[in-house]
Amino acid sequence: MRYLVRVFTRKVFRVLPFILGLIFALVVVLQNGAILATSTEILWDTYGVPHIFGKDTQSAFQAFGWAQMQSHGNLVLRLYGQARGRAAQYWGEKYLESDRWVLTMGVPDRARSWYKLQSPAFRNYLDAFAAGINAYAQEHGKLIDDEVKVVLPVKAEDVLAHLHRVLHFTFVVDPETIGGIKQQESKAGSNGWAIAPKRSASGKAMLLANPHLPWSDLFLWYEAQITAPGFDAYGAALVGIPVLAIAFNNNLGWTHTVNTHDGWDAYKLNLADNGYRFDGKVLPFETTTLSLKVKQKDGTLKTEPLIVKHSVHGTVISQTGNQAVALRVVGLDRPYVLEEWWDMARAKNLSQFEAALKRLQLPMFTVIYADKYGHIMHLFNGQVPIRKKGDFQYWQSIIPGNTSETLWTKIHPYQDLPRIVDPKSGWLQNANDPPWTTTFPTAIKADKYPRYMAPRFMDFRAQRSARMLFEDEKITFDEMVGYKHSTRMELADRILDDLIPAARENGSELAKDAANVLANWDKKANANSKGAVLFATWVQQIDLHKVFSIPWSENKPRTTPDGLANPQEAVAKLKAAAAQVQKTYGKLDVAWGEVFKLDYNGINLPANGAPDPLGIFRSVWFSPQSNGSFKSVGGDSFVAAVEFSQPVRAMVLNSYGNASQPGSPHIGDQLQMFANQKLRPAWHKRSDILAHLEERQAF
Structure with missing residues (x-):
C-alpha cells in the first residue's frame, strides 16, 4: 500500500507543472481571449483603431507598419516618395516644387546619415516598421494603387526622411512662408489643457489633447494603441510616423500644441566675386549639383540640374542680382526625435518623462502634461537659438547676413525654456498663445526670459480657453468634454x-x-x-x-x-x-x-x-464654395480627454475617421459624432477591445 502511494505521489508531482500550466492558460484565455506568450497580433476595433500586442518591441513596430498600410497605404507610400525627393520622377510635374524643396534642404541625404546614428536597438525598430510596410504590400498588393507601388520597398531611411520633412520643413519652416514672411497664417493650431486634482471634481488630474490640422495629406492623425513588454500607450501619430506623438499610458499623458516658436531665419547675403561678404571677407559658397527627374506625360523622364549652394548660414533659397537669401533651421543635427517620443510614452512618472524631454531632440511644440500622481506641467519645448540681440519681432524679418553678430550657432538648454510644474491655479492651458498666458495668476514671467524667446499676446481663442478654466472651481470629466466642444465666441x-x-x-x-x-x-x-x-x-x-x-x-x-x-x-x-x-x-x-x-x-x-x-475653442476651418457655402478642410482632428483615475478613463475622437485607404469603412465614420459634439470611449483594456472587435490579425 505504501508503495502504491509513493508511486501515485511521484506521478502527481511529475504532471503537476503541466496541470498548473493548463490552469494558467485557461485563466489567460478567459481574461484575454487568447494566449499571447509567443505571438504578436493586431486587434482592430469597430472604429478601425489598431490595438497592437507585440511579443517584443521589434514585433510591435513591425505590426504598426502593417497597420498603417492597411489604413493609409496609398498615402503612406506617396508621402515617402515625396520625402525621397523623387515624387516628380514617380508621378509627374505637379510634384516638381516639392522635390526641389526636399532636395534643396538635403532631406534624403540627412535621413541616411540620421539612420546610421540611431542606437542599434532603435535602428532595429525602424527596420521592423519598414518591414511591416513591405510585408503588407507584398501580401495585399491588390489593395494598393499601382502608381504608388514604385516607392516599394520602403527603407527605414524613408521613414526618417518623412519625419524630417514633416517636422523641420513643414512645421518649423513651411516652404510657403520662407522669404521672411513669418506672420503668414499657419496651417497648424491646437488646444491643450492640464487640470490638477485641486481643480478636478474627482480629485484626479485630467488632460485634454486637441490638435488642429488640415484634414488631408501629411497632417492626418492615426489613432492606435501599442503594447509590448514594459510598454502600453494609447494615442495618435501623424500618418507615416512610427511612434505616438500624443499619448497616454496608465501613469501619465501629454499633448502638443504648436507654440510661438521661431526656429528658422532667413539671412540676406551681399554677393561678390562668386561668393558672399561675411565679417569683412568674401567667402565662397559650397556648391553641389543634383539631378531632378520629372516624369513626362508619355512616361519618359526629363532630367534637369538642381544647383544647391550653402553659406555659413545654411542653404541658399533664392538669388536676385547681387543679393541672395540663405536659410538657417534648428534641429538638423538632432536625429533622435523618434526615440525621444518613444521614451516619453514609456515613462512612468514626471522625472522619467522629463529625462526624455531634456534631450531636446524635438525641434518645437509646447508640451502639456498630467499624471496619476497629480502633477501637471507646461513646457515651452523647442530648440530656441541663442541670439545676441533683438526681440521676437526683429527675428521675423530677413536678417543681415554679412556679420557673425547675427549668426546663431547654439540653442538654449532645457533649463532655459519657459516651464511651470504644478501652478497655484491648478490648471494650465495653451491655445497657440505664448507661454506667459498658460495660467492665471501668471506663473511664467516673460521678463525673466530673452525678448526673442516668444512674443507677447493672447488672442481670443486662448482667452476663451482660459476663461472656461478660470471660472470653474471644480471641473468634472464630463464638463471638460463639454468645454472641449464649446462654440461660444x-x-x-x-x-x-x-x-x-x-x-x-x-x-x-x-x-x-x-x-x-x-x-x-x-x-x-x-x-x-x-x-x-x-x-x-x-x-x-x-x-x-x-x-x-x-x-x-x-x-x-x-x-x-x-x-x-x-x-x-x-x-x-x-x-x-x-x-x-x-x-x-x-x-x-x-x-x-x-x-x-x-x-x-x-x-x-x-x-x-x-x-x-x-x-x-472648437476650431474648424472652412473653404468657400462657389454656391456661397463653406466646406470643412481642417481644424479639430484627434481629440483625447483623459482622467488619471485607476483605471484611466479616456474619451477620444478622430474627426475624419482612422483611415484614408479606398474601400475602408472608416473614412469619415466618426464625422457624425463630430457633428453631434460627442466623443467615444477609448477602448484600451483588452476586455473592452475584444467586446468591440472588428478583426483579429496574428503574426
Missing part, C-alpha cells in the same frame, strides 16, 4: 455690448435689423445658431487691430482688447455685412449649419465650430 462677448447699441442708435434700418439678429443670437457657432453667419461676415470686413478703443494689454490679458474705437465705422461695416448676407442667403438670421458644412468623403452635415479670430 469670445470676440462676440467682447464687442457686441458696444456694437448693438451703436447700431440701434445711429444705424440704418438694415443695420438695426442686423443688431436685432445679433441681440437674439446665442453667441455660438452651433449648427442652429442664427446670427453667427452675420457676425462672422462683419468680422471679415473690419480690421481687428484697429476696431478696439482699448488695445490688448499684458496687465489685462484675458479682458482686452475692448470697446469700439469708431462706432460709426463699425455700424457702417455691419450694414455692409447685413446686405451681403441678405443677398447671398435671402435672410439675415440664416443658421450657421445652413452655410457651413462638415464635408468629408461624400458625407455632408451641418457644421458647428469656426476658425480664428472669432475666439472659439
